[in-house]
Amino acid sequence: MNRAVEAANKNIKKILRKITDSHRQWHEKLPYALIGYRTTARTSTGATPYMLVYGSEVVIPAEVEILSLRIIQDVGLDDAKWICSRHEQLMIIDEEMMDVVCHGQLYQNRMSKAFTKRVRPRKFKLGQLVLKRIFPHQDEAKGKFAPNWQGPYVVHRVISGGALILAEMDGKVSTKPINSDSIKKYYI
Structure with a gap:
């Protein structure tokens, strides 16, 4: 959540820089x-x-001053018509939310494909010598x-999904699998 707030603040600062002449008018x-x-649509959600x-x-202030079709339609309804209209609006909102969810999933798939396109798969074989990263x-x-x-x-065992089970040089086998991202080949 904190990253989302930082990103929003950064974008608002960019907008302010574009519309102000001096820093005193912000x-x-x-x-x-x-x-x-x-009111600007996001790429990630659509x-x-x-x-x-x-x-x-x-409804932007210009639509209130210069009556738009949407404002005129909302004002001229009696209670029964308003209830029906509101019910239809709520149904449309549910459809729009589903569209947003689908759009978000498609966006995540596109980002995932773009990321995995650059990833090199690492292949390790049984008996291969490797080094393990020391994390802080x-x-x-x-x-x-x-x-x-x-x-x-x-390398004692290769597990699907890029995990490995390692053994020490004396033959003692580790019980925890290790992600292959934290392993590199050892060259003698």
Whole structure:
């Protein structure tokens, strides 16, 4: 959640830089920047933040001053018609939310494909000598100038999904699988 707030603040600051002439006027332009931010559709969801929170698109001040078809239709309804209209709007909101969820999933798939396109799969064989990364939270991490790798180890078993079971050089087999991202080949 904290990253989302930081990203939103960064985007609002970018908008403010574009619409202010000097740094002293930013507080006067902030409402306009917020309206712009909240009513702009995001690539990841395909919807505006306002629509996701309130379930309908925002009515901008210009639509209130210059009556739009949407405002005219909402004003001229009696109670029964308004209830029917509101029920239809809620059904549309559910459909729009499903569209947003589908759009989000498609976006995640596209981002995943873009990421995995650059990933090199690592292949390890049984009996191969490897080194294991020492992470900062481990007891073996001694400080800034300590080695980053420990070993050598022998690949005892290759598990699907990129995990390995290692054995020490004396034959003692580890019980925990290790992700192959934290392993590299050992060259003699």
